[in-house]
Amino acid sequence: MKVATVLGVDIGTSSSKGVLVDAAGRVVRSATRSHEVSRPRPGWVEMDADVWWQEFVSLSRELLAPGDAEVVAVGVSGMGPCVLLTDAANVPLRPAILYGVDTRSTAQIARLNDQFGEEEILRRCGSALSSQAAGAKVAWVADNEPELFRRARRLFMPSSWLVVQLTGRYVLDQHSASQCTPLYDTRSEDWYAPWAEQIAPDLVLPPLSWPGEVAGVVTAHAAAEAGLPPGVPVITGTIDAWSEAISVGAQGVGDLMLMYGTTMFLVHTVASPLTSPSLWGTVGALPGTRNLAGGLATSGAITGWLRELFGSPDYPELLRLAEASGAGARGLLMLPYFAGERTPILDPDARGVLAGLTVSHTRGDLYRAALEATGLGVRHNIETIEAGGGDIRRVVAVGGGTQGGLWTQIVSDVTGRDQVIPSQTIGASYGAAFLAARTEWDVSIETWNPVKEIRTPRRELAADYDELYGLYRELYTSSKRVAHALAARQVRLLAAGPPVASDNRGTEGVAP
Template structure:
């Protein structure tokens, strides 16, 4: 009987699962859509029980129920860094506060920078304090929800919460911990002496392990809920963008993943630690590895906003119309900062702008401008990678936005770089299944599981118009930033 590895990933807008054989054969896959809550401008939240655990249980049951053979190992991953406070019985005390798209803790970022020193934080943690960081959100919780703060005993990210429900173990991987800035020391690979205790105070911090290490075994209670046999090993897991990168073989220095999802996320694999203020320096997925990461606050979310505004039921019709609009979208230019912006601006009060509108423009032009705006944002971030000494040598695209072809062609044209596409765009859940295989001691090769099948080549004829568009894109933010900030102040 062949081994069978289950990988489940909780993303921002959906949860996906896959069952894989050691040779990479995908036995079955499943997905469940969900939404994230936006209770106030700048806030973004998930219900951990309903979304994280509820989706996991539903997908695990749907994938394993038809099987006559048991799962060999379970891999988990999920959105992060996120903050889910729980009480002494690990019951969520409030909705989870999501990653950098949640910008509520701006005052707390300023306070911690003043107290600890911005340079000291970047040097010790590997990255600056931004809306992505956990430390400021903990301080926000203490200030604004004191009763929740008083009752908080543990803090979870999505993967650690799943591990806790499955195994009873309280453990977080080193990579995710390295994004819990400034609680983690990325030089010592441990919780930061002094800082962690001062910020987390009475909260118990999880033990640390690597993503492919066994976190624990499925308990009888979890087995009854999920259908996964008791005693099945479960990986520690990690943040979904890093399992997504793993799923397409981004692990060698110079490899860069472009993840086309609700947000655009970019990861460069490194063999040495680098600190670059416009980017996030993190610990890698495996011991001895590191990465630089960048993330836009929206990408697919902006495209979906245009789709809904245009009254379209799906993207296909809108993409066809955008395909008829020429490069440059007939003179339209968009800033895609509809939820502020993360790297490299780190400006939570940035706002979206659509410049150049006339009565002749149609929804295809607007949609193309939105796709081009995300491509300009990718170019801005990749320039920051190069400036940090991490020049991208190979770009690998993954995620739901790679289907259809238009978006990836626009990005390659704006970058004037090719992008590799792999056979299976399932993404992070496949990377989680790969971690499960490693946990089980299987001899597996992710490049064999998911080989490159397509190369998206740039069209040199479009280089000049996109070079000009990119220069205008950079100018538009700087020329309108004061107005954007003034308008953001009205949006409460």
């Protein structure tokens, strides 16, 4: 007899992951497909949407190949907010523009702020315009690729792209829509037509649904391609970080999810809507919930970049060297702004800085400094969340970076916060599977994914990290002018020559 399972697939920045999960929450099988993003110009990060569906098909077929499992529902999630524009027949018109790591829309942000008013955008949309805002990137395409934009009729993100391929339904989840600033009104939980019509008058914005609601069923064509049974329900899905939060049960008021991945994401669930000019106020993944969220533009991307520079040693070896380096990385301090920075500084022209370097420093010191830099960035976000009215009562960690223990320990040491480490940290694909399971079974995430351990800060390091944090904050202020000048120089140098070929260093791998 075949085991009844749900299929969860997540399309991430550096890989796609799929899981088959049974009714008890046990992972029957999992699989991963690595991929690369394209960085054709400084500040541009794109991806071909065909890869998303091809990898879904490949994952589905591999997971179902043994023939011992029956899929009863499908869950999807993906990085976001992204901007994939297609014509009316769902044919992509250009590569998808990715989330806040793509910083091309600076001019559009300034124009839209002048046009609609910064305070009014924050009040209506929940978030200030930043590199994270999908609506500003839609405006960039309209401004810079007008002939292409005249043919654009539909807007997709990775999760909704999988849904349309699987079911034929054009739909987007409420949470993803709330990151399409300034196209969405968080108060009415609907598209805001007056602004949408000015930014994209011919774009037919998708109908909205909640992430766990059934979007449609697998068509005969999709079933044949992906090896799935036809007629199986498919949920609407959502952005990966919010699916990660679902996967570890970080949905209660006061919870803060830390997602350790290529980037670092923070999602705090609040009792009532909050806005902050330095963070993202969004609707949650579950009906009736609200979040105050933030994100570092790079975290695992830096550790992957360093690993490649070091000749690709195993991550356990790098972690051993970093642990031997000790707190403070023997006098090194890094700013992790290697792709600009999202929250809380919202500075697309920020750049990475490594201060205190001498010829005596080692690979372990540099790797330790990178792990500590993400911890310092998390602390900055936590302080900003609480200053904005958040009330953080519990921190839950998830993602590939939770493996090995050192990274989560450093973040706890730097922030002074306990972190709950659940039994299953595979992340967004597991959260998507759970939402799909709820359409068929009576399940709870507490039963599916109980707590495994608590990471506790080492109080003897508090004074050292307090001092380092003060220097971290000062280093950004003191180096900002130079970083911005170098960012401008990078743009000028590129304009003088051909586009840079993407080798994607810094996007592969997440340190455990």
